[in-house]
Amino acid sequence: MFDLPAPLPQVPAEADLVSPPLQTRGFLHSVETGAAVDGPGMRFVFFLSGCQFRCAYCHNPDTWKLHNGRALDLDEAMAEVSPYAGFLRIAGGVTVSGGEPLMQADFTGALLARLKDQLGLHTALDTQGFLHAGVSDRWFDPVDLVLLDIKHSDPEAYHRLTGQALAPTLAFAHRLVDLGKPMWIRYVLVPGLTDGADDIDRLADFLACLGPAVQRVEVLPFHQMGAAKWARLGLTYSLAQTPTPTAPQVDAARARFAERGLKVF
Numbered sequence: 001m002f003d004l005p006a007p008l009p010q011v012p013a014e015a016d017l018v019s020p021p022l023q024t025r026g027f028l029h030s031v032e033t034g035a036a037v038d039g040p041g042m043r044f045v046f047f048l049s050g051c052q053f054r055c056a057y058c059h060n061p062d063t064w065k066l067h068n069g070r071a072l073d074l075d076e077a078m079a080e081v082s083p084y085a086g087f088l089r090i091a092g093g094v095t096v097s098g099g100e101p102l103m104q105a106d107f108t109g110a111l112l113a114r115l116k117d118q119l120g121l122h123t124a125l126d127t128q129g130f131l132h133a134g135v136s137d138r139w140f141d142p143v144d145l146v147l148l149d150i151k152h153s154d155p156e157a158y159h160r161l162t163g164q165a166l167a168p169t170l171a172f173a174h175r176l177v178d179l180g181k182p183m184w185i186r187y188v189l190v191p192g193l194t195d196g197a198d199d200i201d202r203l204a205d206f207l208a209c210l211g212p213a214v215q216r217v218e219v220l221p222f223h224q225m226g227a228a229k230w231a232r233l234g235l236t237y238s239l240a241q242t243p244t245p246t247a248p249q250v251d252a253a254r255a256r257f258a259e260r261g262l263k264v265f
């Protein structure tokens, strides 16, 4: 077993937590045109900039700063995805990810609405849910699926891992049930950090109680592919010596979720 990492870098200053003033403008880190793991089918993925978490295992610390992203307006965002719309309507859809897309809730909501209303595309929102209280129920109307990242089931360990509180994310899961929104849960399995049997069982029990809104649980094995970005940004990466989980470790974690009747990938 490893100890949890030392306290994480400070969360961003107030200025970084504020959405851009105009809801039609946002900050984009990048796009991916052929993702196969960010929702059903083939996905066009918008990775928006800005995240108020500082996860020890973050693969994309270059998305943390809102204003490091490329500024664009809704028309420009739509122009990026429109050429693929015909294919995406048949093969998959669009996922809005990050960073944390709720950091730019106005822009994200407006983009999701246009993807749905103008292009008729399946939409997925990839979020850790921390900021959900800042948007209305109607904001979720154009969202077909939520990919909800739950990073730990123990509040203290969650805070040490992410720099933020667990409770808003769990409240968000309940809210999605109330809204009738399906969700796929994502759980990154990190040896010595998130693979404790009790911790997984606690999360599995919570998810099982949410009922059929939880369509699947994805156990994502930790890997070291983000380490180079931490180094490039001059950040200390506390998981440099942490191994990738073995296949039996991943299978064991998946089995714990499956024991509760959850569909696991």
Ligand code: SF4
Pocket: 051, 052, 053, 054, 055, 057, 058, 059, 060, 061, 063, 098, 099, 100, 128
């Ligand atoms: S929530 Fe996602 S983008 Fe934000 S720090 Fe964690 S892993 Fe990185």
